[in-house]
Amino acid sequence: MKAAGKGPALLRLNNLKRVMTQLRSTRITSRQDLALALELSKNTVSLIVDDLLEQGLINELGPVSVASAGRPKIEISLRAEKLKSAGIMVERQAIHWRVCDYFSQVIAEQTWRTETRDPEHLLHELVEVCQTLHAAHPELLGVAIGFPGIIDPVRGWVHFSAHLGWQDVDVMTLLHREVPLPLRIMNNVKAAALLSVQQLELDKSQSHFYLRISEGLGGALVEQGEVFTGSSWTAGEIGHLTIQPNGERCSCGRLGCLETLVSKPAIQQQLAKRKSGLRWQNCESEPEIVNEVMKQAGTHLGNALSQVMQLVNPASIIIDGPWNAQPAFVLAVQQAAQAGALAFTFAHTALHFLPLRIDPANGLALAVIEQYERPSQ
Incomplete structure (x- = not known):
């Protein structure tokens, strides 16, 4: 997705994000149905869909027979495996991550025990994890990292975590410097909440x-x-x-x-x-x-x-x-x-x-996608 500009460029970007959100929600649709659902012109939707086809992000599934006269609808669907997100969940003495496709289906995961009491040690371990995931999955849209405790998601700070024994730890600065991907820092439970609403x-x-x-x-x-x-x-x-x-x-x-x-x-x-x-x-x-x-x-x-x-x-x-x-x-x-x-x-x-049970790592991966789809200002 190209960087946001001003005026028409920003409008095109936000229309693309709306189309991506709708494609994720409906799984299978058509240009006509997208235009109707999003109240966009057929020409605007067709230009976006053609661009996504050229990037290999969607498939055309073929025409659908319709009772009325006119051009038949051609069904399209996202190639969910082409757009991935990662969620890394930090717990007391453990790290657990999942890589998911655009439909929140798990592609890969891993869990291991590790020392979490020392913030500096753990943050460097998280940098290595992010870099390894990026190398293995170049399609990653971003990574969300979750912690237990009071988390400021805007600054990327862990203000207090009784389970980790942390207080006032700046998580984002080091990760942002070392990881060339969009990052999101969250509380584990709040990430799981997003997934619960989607699943139900x-x-x-x-x-x-x-x-x-x-x-x-x-x-x-x-x-x-x-x-x-x-x-x-x-x-x-x-x-x-x-x-x-x-x-x-x-x-x-x-x-x-x-x-x-x-x-x-x-x-x-x-x-x-x-x-x-x-x-x-x-x-x-x-x-x-x-x-x-x-x-x-x-x-x-x-x-x-x-x-x-x-x-x-x-x-x-x-x-x-x-x-x-x-x-x-x-x-x-x-x-x-x-x-x-x-x-x-x-x-x-x-x-x-x-x-x-909901896996918060899945919720964290979903948070990356929802951030990716959020309208730009």
């Missing part, structure tokens, strides 16, 4: 709240297709709502956060308290204990979600967690959320319990 095919004109249960507990609000970060980049951090003021100490240093009641470590701790040696991996032997723990966790989460419903009023809440397969957990979330919210609000909020 939710209305992007509405707002949706995504919640991820893992080693911690994070959330993100997707508003008009964009992640809302707030003035200090902590919007959606539902895991640090205080639920039990005199409860367990959280990784953030405070007491009784929701994360201490619902996260993976929290559930492991509660199982072990009820029976020595009992863990999630062997809990099938004690279904009554599991149901009790799941009901309690679901009630805590449902109470918190009822507040999200009232304060944010999203069209849907997406729950991405390992406990979704437990009926006691799902029912407790639903009942507590219903009890804590206004009846009208609850009736107009869809609860989605994802059957399969």
